[in-house]
Amino acid sequence: MPKKTQFSISSSDSDSPRKNLGSSVSTEPGPGPSSSSSSCKVNNKSSVWSGLLVSPFSIFDSEPKGCLKKREFCCSKKYNGIGWTSAVKRMINSGSMRRIFGMDKTGMPNGSKSDIWLLGVCYKVVQDDDSSIEPTQSEGFAAFVDDFSSRILVTYRKGFAPIEDTKYTSDVNWGCMLRSSQMLVAQALLLHRLGRSWRKSMDKPLEQKYVEILHLFGDSVESAYSIHNLLQAGKTYGLSPGSWVGPYAMCRTWETLARCKREETGNAVMSPAMAIYVVSGDEDGERGGAPVLCVEDIVKHCSGLAKGEVDWTPVLFLVPLVLGLDKINSRYLPLLAATFSFPQSLGILGGRPGASTYIVGVQDDKAVYLDPHEVQPVVDIKMDKLDVDTSSYHCNTVRHFPLDSIDPSLAIGFYCRDKSDFDDFCIRASELVDQSNGAPLFTITETRSSATSVEYNDRLTSDTGVPELDSFDAVAPGESDGSSRPEDEWQLL
Numbered sequence: 001m002p003k004k005t006q007f008s009i010s011s012s013d014s015d016s017p018r019k020n021l022g023s024s025v026s027t028e029p030g031p032g033p034s035s036s037s038s039s040c041k042v043n044n045k046s047s048v049w050s051g052l053l054v055s056p057f058s059i060f061d062s063e064p065k066g067c068l069k070k071r072e073f074c075c076s077k078k079y080n081g082i083g084w085t086s087a088v089k090r091m092i093n094s095g096s097m098r099r100i101f102g103m104d105k106t107g108m109p110n111g112s113k114s115d116i117w118l119l120g121v122c123y124k125v126v127q128d129d130d131s132s133i134e135p136t137q138s139e140g141f142a143a144f145v146d147d148f149s150s151r152i153l154v155t156y157r158k159g160f161a162p163i164e165d166t167k168y169t170s171d172v173n174w175g176c177m178l179r180s181s182q183m184l185v186a187q188a189l190l191l192h193r194l195g196r197s198w199r200k201s202m203d204k205p206l207e208q209k210y211v212e213i214l215h216l217f218g219d220s221v222e223s224a225y226s227i228h229n230l231l232q233a234g235k236t237y238g239l240s241p242g243s244w245v246g247p248y249a250m251c252r253t254w255e256t257l258a259r260c261k262r263e264e265t266g267n268a269v270m271s272p273a274m275a276i277y278v279v280s281g282d283e284d285g286e287r288g289g290a291p292v293l294c295v296e297d298i299v300k301h302c303s304g305l306a307k308g309e310v311d312w313t314p315v316l317f318l319v320p321l322v323l324g325l326d327k328i329n330s331r332y333l334p335l336l337a338a339t340f341s342f343p344q345s346l347g348i349l350g351g352r353p354g355a356s357t358y359i360v361g362v363q364d365d366k367a368v369y370l371d372p373h374e375v376q377p378v379v380d381i382k383m384d385k386l387d388v389d390t391s392s393y394h395c396n397t398v399r400h401f402p403l404d405s406i407d408p409s410l411a412i413g414f415y416c417r418d419k420s421d422f423d424d425f426c427i428r429a430s431e432l433v434d435q436s437n438g439a440p441l442f443t444i445t446e447t448r449s450s451a452t453s454v455e456y457n458d459r460l461t462s463d464t465g466v467p468e469l470d471s472f473d474a475v476a477p478g479e480s481d482g483s484s485r486p487e488d489e490w491q492l493l
Helices: 048-057 084-092 095-100 139-148 176-193 208-216 227-233 247-265 295-306 330-339 419-434
Strands: 008-011 116-118 121-123 275-278 292-294 315-322 345-352 355-363 366-370 397-402 409-416 443-445 490-492
Touching: 116 139, 121 139, 176 208, 176 227, 176 247, 176 345, 176 355, 176 409, 227 247, 247 275, 247 315, 247 345, 247 409, 275 295, 292 295, 295 419, 330 345, 330 409, 330 419, 409 419, 419 443
Parallel strands: 008 397, 275 315, 292 443
Antiparallel strands: 116 121, 116 355, 275 490, 315 409, 345 355, 345 409, 355 366, 366 397
């Protein structure tokens, strides 16, 4: 019998309430200040008409909701900017009106029976020998939901200590990019410390390593990767409380924060260490073109950071991209979808314009994501307390939106545990370059001086698994040929 799994499904244009694992609270945050001041509880008996009257005045009528760019203000508090005619149009097109006329979407994308790719794992919702079963009732879909709901969800929080010398005690309406990035890095740490097969159990005590990871993303300066510390580290890149930030600045902020924490703790935050590396183009992307991942740099710096203790330092790769102007260029969509089949996949930091999400999977032409736009009270997680309620850090509501509506400014994440994992990643990435018809997401080169991308395969490695020196003219440890990246582009988490 298929495993029974409690879940709900929401498409990007539905008004389905949000449900967290282990919680009876059902919320539907809007973008306005009222989201932060409410108790996050919604009366489930509210009539359709009450939702009908509210939705036209929401700045976002579809998921994801909530985060506004700097100097933009929420219309739910001030209606003067919306004319009655446009309000009526919004009302007619709202999720509530669609339900009245029977136009609301249900199930996974169009009731699709296609495979779902979730962070490098493929779930067959319908077996080839049994196409009569309802996709959402299959064992494959139940396994997918179990995996999806085990990913760490980081959302808006309210009630934390003021950020530096400001009065901000919540990040509602502006912190979605920071929260999305926290989710991506949290997934990297789950892989790093617990492995891809880890699942959160509902009936077993919490694991110490899991609680330690959650503590890192708490909402205070004591938590290494808190929103407080991210804002402090990202000042150089324009981060400040109340303002919106793009993926590139967010990636560089993580690089800076990792360096700061390494200097403060001597890598005690995470042991063994994990390197973070931002993949950019020539001259740090100033000359344009696809970002370049240089094998020579990776091998040399991983060996250097390991300091002879181990042969390889696990690496978190962040690849910031701009794939269009106002709309993403459709030629990149198959390439983005293909990255979710990589075993090293950490998903995509992106979403709709002005509303960042953490995209964790794809099915057909839909992107499956975790949404940070829910306001929840702060949870104080101590590393030595294993009885804490962590239900607000997980979600079993499966949401999706059309992949072609993603903001063209985004960042892709990958995690390589060891040298063989990195070799496999390079092979897959090179194959993706071959399929790009001249417009790759990023390229792989053997050396910094290589003019074009190269095919990466096993012949680049010796019997020891380390690229041979004459394959890419690598320099010996401790030497420099003047072409490597600046040292501060490699930081340790």
